[in-house]
Amino acid sequence: MVTPSPSPSTGFSYADLFAGVGGFAAVLRAMGGSHAYAVEIDRAAAGVYARNWDHDPLGDITEDANDEVMTIPSHDVLVGGFPCQPFSKSGAQRGMDEVRGTLFFHIEKAIRAHKPTLIVLENVRNIAGPRHRHEWEVIINHLRDVGYQVSSVPAVFSPHKIAPEHGGAPQVRERVFITATLVPEGMVMDPEPEPVVLPPEVQMDREWDLFADLPIDDTAHVPGTELSEDETRWINHWEAMVQVMRQWRQSQTRTTGEALRRLPGFPIWADAWVSERQREALLDGAPKWKADFLRKNFDLYDALRDIDPKWMSTWLTEVRRFPESRRKLEWQAQDSESLWDCVISFRPSGLRAKRPTHLPALVAITQTPVLGPLRRKLSAREAARLQGLPDTFDFGDQRDALTFKQMGNGVNTGVVWNVIKAHVSRDRHLLEGSAQGRALLSAVSEAPSNPRVALARAAVSEFTVSAPA
Structure with a gap:
């Protein structure tokens, strides 16, 4: 795995689990965070992550966080879009009866070992549905048992509900976000906090125009987009x-x-x-x-x-x-x-x-x-825009089919940006109770309301480490 980078005294460090091509990393880097750890089991996605974020995440969380091993370093923020197939309506919906559905417990081992200040997890809406009520309650109760304030009410967000000037995108993509704050010693946990909600000024109040708002490139001649x-x-x-x-x-x-x-x-x-x-x-x-x-x-x-x-x-x-x-x-x-x-x-x-x-x-x-x-x-580039990635984001020379797969598995950066800002605002009183919390609160609060420029600046344009072969 990569050598962790130190957290700046005025910023925060993050661990990026199930990292994909780095949707979470894009947001956290743009907010002033520094890399501590990342892991992604898919070789192609890991290669794209390395190309853009300076770190090669290729690995397996089950080997880095288990009963015998903990190689994940200390960090302030833990994020992860853990595998959704066990909970997706398009899958068998076996939940935690399926091996991939038990990966939450490897996340929990990292949480118990390092007690990060903030946790942000993402999954399909169905994880909070009636078929997976037990799994949902397990996740919420385990986080509370470790000392985190977290709402048991599912917080569902979609990029099409967020105005473009606040990072929204014309894509209906409803996802559940589980956001949790570590309760500092001596402070009291709210047993049932309100779910995170986005402020009214962030919300979309008109009909989308796909061609203008994404935008769509106004040409019929984009390689790889031809109809058969x-x-x-x-x-x-x-x-x-x-x-x-x-x-x-x-x-x-x-x-x-x-x-x-x-x-x-x-x-x-x-x-x-x-x-x-x-x-x-x-x-x-x-x-x-x-x-x-x-x-x-x-x-x-x-x-x-x-x-x-x-x-x-x-x-x-x-x-x-x-x-x-x-x-x-x-x-x-x-x-x-x-x-x-x-x-x-x-x-x-x-x-x-x-x-x-x-x-x-x-x-x-x-x-x-x-x-x-x-x-x-x-086009693949337009698909990346739907996920809020800037046009400077580098997919190398991989096949478009891989890019579409990665975007389908990824997180929308505009949603992540606004969810983190809203969560930090809700739990301000808890964050003010620790030095790490205050640094995180400062960084997120000072981040602009429109993430687009900050995200473009956060990306790098060339390898600084060797990508997976």
Whole structure:
């Protein structure tokens, strides 16, 4: 592991667990913190961390913090986005019955050994859900047992709820943050403190404009973002159907006098556009929610088929050559006029179309959004912006797929920045009770409200240690 750097007398040191490419490090470095320790088991992510933060974190926390070994040095702040797969809705949700779900106990060993002043842990929202209530209570109770003031009420934050001038980003990414302060000797722990909340002036109060607010690079020619022939064909084919549905809606408006500009909001399944004699087989044994959607699709098909039966037959013949997930459309773009006006995601549930306001959460598995107006995909650099990383952040020459994976596994710096500032404000009285707390309070309180410039200055542009081979 790396040799720890000394903490400046006016600043603080941090330990960065499950460090990824360094989202937490970006924030803590920008707030005046110095590196004490970092660990990341993924070789590619560790290489990016080393490239940007001067330290090679490649290692395994289970080898550095266990019953026999403690090689993590002393530090003032402990942070970590510990693995979310055991708690994620997209996983098996085994919680602490899964090996990765027990990694919290290695975090706890470092906490008990060094008693850092501040702890900030991040995970998926589902960790505080009903299926993981026991695990949630274990984490909260163990932190309190060590002497930390921590709320048992989940604090959920998303970058799209934070104004861009305070570090927000147009990405819906709800995450739970567990923030805890060490109670100084002689002071009393609040048995149930209020959860951390962001002040009103930080919160977003308007609709996002993805292209302007991120920003999106205004060009269709970004290497690595090209649509394949199949992807273009799928979109064009559904675009033809979108226009037919728009004509149908306009005819309904003329007939009823009621404005019906928006396309149907239920999932559109081309596989359900079948003859009446085939419908009972589809309904047989279907749960109620699916049967409702099937019947809506039957009615939609009947209405659209009346417009031009021959065209519909040709369209269906072609769409049935597509993969199953490309034979579905989720229209969430309200009254947008064209599929190409939208942000399009290729999902297992179909093509999802949304207005270009904000994007769904980046995920570690590749579901790169298509920027319809530019007829290309989101770039890796734009994905990094969604996580609040400056354009000076250096990913080297790694494949874009690795960068997307790292961003999907990472933390949003704007959220971390504001959560730390809000937590320090809430627990000011505790921090004033120790020298380490006062140094941390001073550094965080003096950090600007907009993290963007400070984050850009915190990054380094070249290796100062050898990256993992």
